[in-house]
Amino acid sequence: MELKDRLKQARKSAGLTQVELAERAGIKQASVSEIERGLTRTSGYLVKLAQICGVDPIWLAEGTGTAESSASKSNATMLGPISVWDDDTPLEDDEVYVPFLKEVELSAGSGRTVIEKSSNRKLRFGKLTLRNQGVQFDQAVCVTVHGNSMEPVLPDGSTVGVDLAATAVKDGKMYAVDHGGELRVKTLYRIPGGGLRFRSFNQDEHPDEEYTSQQLAEGGITVLGKVFWYSVLL
Structure with missing residues (x-):
């Protein structure tokens, strides 16, 4: 599966049109179309496109691993509460x-x-x-x-x-x-x-x-x- 196929699959799985994906990424619809037609082999926006579609950036760019993003693989409860700290803040036990x-x-x-x-x-x-x-x-x-x-x-x-x-x-x-x-x-x-x-x-x-x-x-x-x-x- 080539980049053009992976992006098209990810976009459709996310229920997005090319126009909607482009708008969320802050790029032109033509840029998405060029990738999906195989006219562009890479793009500086692949990480952002992957995040919008909810897939793993490495899978989208390289085709290795699985499409499932690392964020979706992790259980959200593992994150726990977010706290503010600096270099002088002592380490927690965990x-x-x-x-x-x-x-x-x-x-x-x-x-x-x-x-x-x-x-x-x-x-x-x-x-x-x-x-x-x-x-x-x-x-x-x-x-x-x-x-x-x-x-x-x-x-x-x-x-x-x-x-x-x-x-x-x-x-x-x-x-x-x-x-x-x-x-x-x-x-x-x-x-x-x-x-x-x-x-x-x-x-x-x-x-x-x-x-x-x-x-x-x-x-x-x-x-x-x-x-x-x-x-x-x-």
Whole structure:
């Protein structure tokens, strides 16, 4: 099933016409029509279109996973009451701090970097949220996505949660990767001989990259963990 078919299916399942979907997304009806006719392979509005139709943005953009959105998969009662907090607010009993990973230059002017945990940047997660994803508290980290290679699903500046214990690659899943000291988020696929294919959602500008097992070792390319959560500001 291609993007045009997925969008048409999602729109009809939501009971929306092309005009209604376009109005809610703040775009022209012609833009929706072009996607559904296969004239456009991608769009910066796919995340918003997916949210309006109530489907998973990754499924809509890439066709992997299921159409059911992560929001509808979760039981709303799990969210609990919403409270206001800042960095000085102590953790509740059912919360944990999850640190961010960052690129750190080894020495001035060398241009070489390594991936380390940040000592001050962190995000709060509910223990139940992590437990429901099968993530151990001490194995969860956050990563900031930079650039446009994972658009429209993950725009520049998006945050993803990564399970450091889940390094065995499952085709079509997103992973954080240490690429010689560069922190990257990609959809991975296994290739014969122990190699990996890196795939971006924005394939028009970022075609697939393939690495043999030898190139992975020589290039210092390591799978850090699987993405289990992401947050996007529209």
